Amino acid sequence: MQIPPIETTRIQPLNHKHSRDGKYVLYWMQQSQRAEHNPALEYAIAEANRIRLPVLVVFGLSQTYPEANLRHFTFMLQGLQETKTSLADRKILLAVQKGTPPEVAIQAARGAALLVCDRGYLRHQKRWREQVADAVDCQVIQVEGEVLVPTHVVSSKQEHAARTIRPKIHRHLPRYLLDCPSGEPRLSSLDMNMESLGLSDLNKVLKDLRTDRDILPVDRFFKGGTRRAKKIFADFTANRLERYPENRNQPQTDDVSHMGMFLHFGQISPVWLALTVYRLDSPLSEPQEVFLEELIVRRELAVNFVEHTPDYDRYSCIPAWAARTLDEHRDDPRPCFTPEELEAAETHDPYWNAAMKEMKASGYMHNYMRMYWGKKILEWSREPKEGFALALRLNNRYFLDGRDPNSYAGVAWIFGVHDRGWPQRPAFGKVRSMTAKGLERKCDIKGYVDKVEALCQRDRSRADILNVD
Numbered sequence: 117m118q119i120p121p122i123e124t125t126r127i128q129p130l131n132h133k134h135s136r137d138g139k140y141v142l143y144w145m146q147q148s149q150r151a152e153h154n155p156a157l158e159y160a161i162a163e164a165n166r167i168r169l170p171v172l173v174v175f176g177l178s179q180t181y182p183e184a185n186l187r188h189f190t191f192m193l194q195g196l197q198e199t200k201t202s203l204a205d206r207k208i209l210l211a212v213q214k215g216t217p218p219e220v221a222i223q224a225a226r227g228a229a230l231l232v233c234d235r236g237y238l239r240h241q242k243r244w245r246e247q248v249a250d251a252v253d254c255q256v257i258q259v260e261g262e263v264l265v266p267t268h269v270v271s272s273k274q275e276h277a278a279r280t281i282r283p284k285i286h287r288h289l290p291r292y293l294l295d296c297p298s299g300e301p302r303l304s305s306l307d308m309n310m311e312s313l314g315l316s317d318l319n320k321v322l323k324d325l326r327t328d329r330d331i332l333p334v335d336r337f338f339k340g341g342t343r344r345a346k347k348i349f350a351d352f353t354a355n356r357l358e359r360y361p362e363n364r365n366q367p368q369t370d371d372v373s374h375m376g377m378f379l380h381f382g383q384i385s386p387v388w389l390a391l392t393v394y395r396l397d398s399p400l401s402e403p404q405e406v407f408l409e410e411l412i413v414r415r416e417l418a419v420n421f422v423e424h425t426p427d428y429d430r431y432s433c434i435p436a437w438a439a440r441t442l443d444e445h446r447d448d449p450r451p452c453f454t455p456e457e458l459e460a461a462e463t464h465d466p467y468w469n470a471a472m473k474e475m476k477a478s479g480y481m482h483n484y485m486r487m488y489w490g491k492k493i494l495e496w497s498r499e500p501k502e503g504f505a506l507a508l509r510l511n512n513r514y515f516l517d518g519r520d521p522n523s524y525a526g527v528a529w530i531f532g533v534h535d536r537g538w539p540q541r542p543a544f545g546k547v548r549s550m551t552a553k554g555l556e557r558k559c560d561i562k563g564y565v566d567k568v569e570a571l572c573q574r575d576r577s578r579a580d581i582l583n584v585d
């Protein structure tokens with residue numbers, strides 16, 4: 117099969133410098149932490165072959181990465197360990213160096229003819245790329261591989277809701293739903309003399325890291341890496357996708373993909389996931405359509421949100437109508453809990469406590485419970501603004517897929533972003549509310565509490581549930 121080259125709108129120069137003589141083409145890997153279906157990597161290989169140089173890949177391991185902890189580092193390094201081996205199989209050296217990502221990239225760019233980078237959407241990720249583009253002497257090219265349709269092609273403004281962004285994405289999909297090319301480097305970089313952390317002994321690397329060690333790894337449930345992501349996804353498409361439309365709102369089940377954490381660290385390509393599901397059946401069945409809506413429209417709505425909302429991580433990002441109605445209802449009587457009581461899962465509500473326990477124990481929570489969990493933090497916080505900050509802090513501390521555009525859009529949704537007004541309720545005003553009685557009516561919430569109890573008791577591991585070792 118003839119695979120077309122990378123769509124040109126994924127590729128953007130970040131400075132006006134020229135490529136120059138150098139010893140290699142540098143791919144500064146930061147967001148797309150994978151060795152396959154990675155357009156930034158493939159672009160670097162194609163350019164290196166064209167100018168007859170090897171490709172060198174560097175990754176900056178920042179011990180001061182915003183809100184990172186041992187749980188996140190463990191999952192990420194498991195993925196990088198596999199990526200290093202997979203790149204070596206393609207004659208490409210990956211050097212993982214301690215330092216802030218821009219420092220590592222700028223240092224490595226000294227010998228580079230050209231620097232290629234991938235794209236991240238959060239404030240610090242943008243700043244890093246600007247810093248690098250400014251500091252280095254060679255051309256810097258960014259290749260956007262973490263969305264189906266490049267952000268600037270979809271929209272130049274903050275979209276109101278899924279309904280407004282959906283047609284803008286769908287219009288362009290055929291052009292971007294393409295296999296990523298996979299090139300063979302002409303020259304190997306494996307014998308290059310580059311300082312790198314050895315990743316064969318991850319325990320040692322993790323032991324030496326200066327990071328928050330209070331939040332423990334969750335590898336009993338989830339291990340990082342592209343191979344593992346593909347295995348879990350294969351099991352999902354074969355055995356659980358069929359029930360996705362009903363069960364994505366049934367937290368007692370595990371009929372969801374669990375791809376969020378792999379997507380967050382760029383260990384799996386969203387384009388590859390979408391293509392895999394598209395190719396299962398034609399015309400598309402309901403489960404295919406419902407899953408693709410979440411993976412593409414909902415996820416890329418979150419990217420659009422952080423891209424076009426400078427204060428995406430602050431209460432001020434919520435719409436004026438929501439801020440007004442929450443303010444009008446701030447003194448409504450309701451139970452209030454301190455941040456400590458909430459983090460300790462010590463409320464009167466066994467369903468909410470189970471959700472908090474699931475997140476702490478496993479680094480994951482079913483989407484339906486994330487909605488309930490967030491809505492109750494809004495309701496039970498003394499001030500909506502404090503509730504917003506706490507929900508975001510807990511989200512990013514415990515979830516493996518935390519600190520993602522989806523984290524900011526998810527928490528902001530709790531407070532009215534991408535939603536509309538609903539009939540007035542105490543504490544919520546016109547912002548959508550959720551209740552324990554609603555959970556009891558709509559799903560087997562006692563089954564969910566039992567599921568979490570079993571997870572916490574170590575009776576079952578997530579791997580048993582997902583049929584992967």
Ligand SMILES: Cc1cc2nc3c(=O)[nH]c(=O)nc-3n(C[C@H](O)[C@H](O)[C@H](O)COP(=O)(O)OP(=O)(O)OC[C@H]3O[C@@H](n4cnc5c(N)ncnc54)[C@H](O)[C@@H]3O)c2cc1C
Pocket residue numbers: 364372373374375376377379380410411412414415416418481482483484486487490511515517518519520522523524526527529530
């Ligand atoms: C309060 C709150 C906080 C959230 N925090 C995060 C977070 O930190 N990180 C995160 O990735 N997602 C977050 N979400 C969105 C969603 O809950 C998760 O993406 C999803 O549960 C991840 O599990 P999965 O991969 O098994 O999802 P699946 O249901 O299998 O969906 C497949 C993929 O589609 C995308 N997706 C699914 N639902 C949504 C959604 N509602 N919005 C955007 N994308 C979606 C995700 O990339 C997901 O991996 C949050 C939602 C809420 C309401």
